[in-house]
Amino acid sequence: MGGQYRITGDKYPRMRPPRRRGRLVVVGIASVAVLGVVGWGTLQLIDVFTGGGRKAAASAKAGCATKASPSASATPRVVPKPAQITVNVFNATPRAGLAKQTADELKKRGFRIGEVGNASKEFDKKVAGAGVLLGPTSSLNTSLPVLATQLGTAERRTDAARKGDTVDLVIGTGFKQLTAKAEADKALAGLTTPDPASSKTKSGC
Template sequence: MTERTVQPPVRPRSGRRPLPPLAFLLVLALAAGAVWWTVLREDQERRAEAAEECAAAEEPPPSLDPAAVSVRVFNATDEGGLAQTVADELAARGFTISEVANDPTTREVEGAGEVRHGSPGRDAARFLGVYAPGVSFYPDTRATAVVDLVIGPEFTGVAPPEEVEAALTAPEDAPAEC
């Protein structure tokens, strides 16, 4: 007699296609790559800015004619009239004041304030920074040499002439991060 072998039943196809899960994984990988690229690029920009600040700290601020520096003074505090007071003091020292107003940006200003400038106004910003002790420098993309002095909550006033003269003749100490 012939023996029959029992074959397992054929399993029906499930009808699932691997395409949707693969597409999902591809989109997920692209999103992860985009996040990674953004973080890497921002880190490179931060390092470049830090290197520029360190290089700038090694040389003394340029000594410019204040009349050649165009300044916009903005108040980023709750104290009314502070921008006008500072603008009057800077004008008395010879600076060209082009605008006085509250800070038009939504940027949060901490400490003594910020000096915002474009690449053409880098030297003017460093020169103005001598007159506003404690401010930080914020480079932006403007194409003009106009410099913004944004007064922060810890601003104590324009530096006395003796301090300005001393700062313009002596080189600054490099920041600890350099």
């Protein structure tokens, strides 16, 4: 070509379409939006599965905590019978013959009677209440509760140094009489009834 359209020099213009920046921006925004939706959906699925598991576990735990154990409710508490308990009766009051009178009544109610007489100096005229029930440590939940059904207001004490299974009834100045037999029999029967609280147990859930 010549004239005014003549090309000179060693560089030529490159023939290419203009850049489409607008399309690239739209594609980038769309990609970010898609990634956001996918991430949000993944989080929702994780929450559904983990949250459901926690609720199921909590429900199962609550059910186990209040489940009753039939075997526990059917097991009575074991205590000795009056005929298996030997009771020493001592009088710590100024009233004569009170120890023998009380011992005779206990014998009628099925207890075995050991020594009968006046209390030692440790207790003589020093027991202000109805009486003191004294026995070895092993008698705390066995013999003493059974004897206590006959004199519910008596104080219970144990002596770790004491041997054997004999228990003492030391009559105090506040003593009037033993608990009425009907009431004592009812209390005695109650000792063999299992504690309702112990019938509810946690199972191995």
